[in-house]
Amino acid sequence: MTRSHRRSGEFALIDWIRKRQSPSKRVRVGIGDDAAAIDVTKDSAAIISTDALIDGTHFDTGVHSPRLIGRKALACSLSDMAAMGCEPTVFVAAVALPRSATMGFCKDFCRGLEDMMGEFGVELIGGDVTTGDTPLVVTVTVLGRPKDRPPVKRGGARVGDTVMVTGTLGGSLRGKHLTFAPRVAEGLILNRDFRVRAMIDVSDGLAADLEHVAKESGVRIVLDAERIPISRAAKDAADGDAARGLRHALSDGEDFELAFTLSRTQAKRLEHLQPFDCGVAAIGEVVAGTGVRIRQTDGSLARLSHTGYEHGLSR
């Protein structure tokens, strides 16, 4: 299985597409966020998000059970809805099946979808099944709605905000990428009770995903190396090497935790209240500037690149 990080070419393509569109007034949130939002009536919006998962990239049919693959296919889209602080309601699933797929495989895959449906109260309302010379490619499109508060975009971070994250990070490929619980309830609570200003789910890796928040918000995000919650799996993968463990936490994809910014006052309240079983931690702050930086234990700032840290950057 390859790493499911998006590649720079994919981002470049999305940017190119986005620049060519002129969203109409009905589009409240358009291309370039975890989900889109459109007005359905004057007073109600529909939130929509779509995710394609490919065998060999996001799961491995040679290793993983069809039930877990089905579970993940829906969970990834629910995580996008969580990142908007909105409530998922229904979904459609389009499945491109290899000719070798058996009915038993397909049924178990559906049972995996149903596991998630039961847990999150979402309904399957339609889809498409088609067979071809293809690996299994599953595209789930979920619809949701705002509850209490408007959707939380990536672009709302303000200088002075605190950056926080749910759960622990890194090493997701050791198992969590298949079994994670999308933070839907947490996203709704963060939106309603803590007025989070920007939010994203960690799918490409914390540093890469926060780059989007920084860019969309026109700010810099500075993370404190010491405060990043490193998962057990990342520590195991790092074999006791703390710096490697941190790199896993910062750059591994598919944690599906929520990273978000909110006012310092709300952040303190959230840290104190700790309302989530998965935990929530302050990991940095929003300052003027661009990009994401890591404040290391010696106080210096570094940037995470694909191959590790890039030192010596301007502060």
Add this chain to the structure above:
Amino acid sequence: MTRSHRRSGEFALIDWIRKRQSPSKRVRVGIGDDAAAIDVTKDSAAIISTDALIDGTHFDTGVHSPRLIGRKALACSLSDMAAMGCEPTVFVAAVALPRSATMGFCKDFCRGLEDMMGEFGVELIGGDVTTGDTPLVVTVTVLGRPKDRPPVKRGGARVGDTVMVTGTLGGSLRGKHLTFAPRVAEGLILNRDFRVRAMIDVSDGLAADLEHVAKESGVRIVLDAERIPISRAAKDAADGDAARGLRHALSDGEDFELAFTLSRTQAKRLEHLQPFDCGVAAIGEVVAGTGVRIRQTDGSLARLSHTGYEHGLSR
């Protein structure tokens, strides 16, 4: 390129899934129609349809231009919205890209989407781009809304209705499957001005698609062999053999015309008015019973199977 007809196993899977669901009250149209419909508020519904297109099945990247492929990807979903008699508004596109895909290919593909967007006034509001060991798989999910009248389902045909179809049928693989115009405007007019009772777009072949209408409506559909509008392409493919031409018209997929039923009175009015550039023709009637039958020139009834006609069936 293989024929893009759905296989019986795919239908069996969809039936199996459908039977396991218990749609809630918010679901106005669920699994097993051209699109699903859910209540967004008391007075407004969202229509949603998703379609996956696979390289080698629905198009051939070795032969067809990326622009035409992009065009088709959106057109197929618009055709589903047409079949509901509803207005498409926005869409999301999830693209699974082979590692060999170039930026130029992707941009031309997007230009194909844009061709359709401009023509039909729909907006791209989000999507997903991901790369892997896969052929090009494109999943477009379109949202729409009812306009004037509720969505037209497959299950509304009544005994005594006339069966009609837009355009001409057959031989779509000779080109039309890439360049067809989804009958969006026609579907809206049929719904509003002619109160069509059941409607489907011809994607798997006229006979196969009308089987769905018959099944969902609990009726039999009897088509008149002499009245099926056979396309120029089907005639060419049949090389002057009238029976072969008819078979193409009845069984070729991807015509993306609208097949529908309506009262005899409305049908006569529609035939007389001929409001569509593509034409519209009465091709049969709805009677008590099950399945689809073809009334041949000698008055006998036949059923179309995968290999041709099945004769000697009970009338």
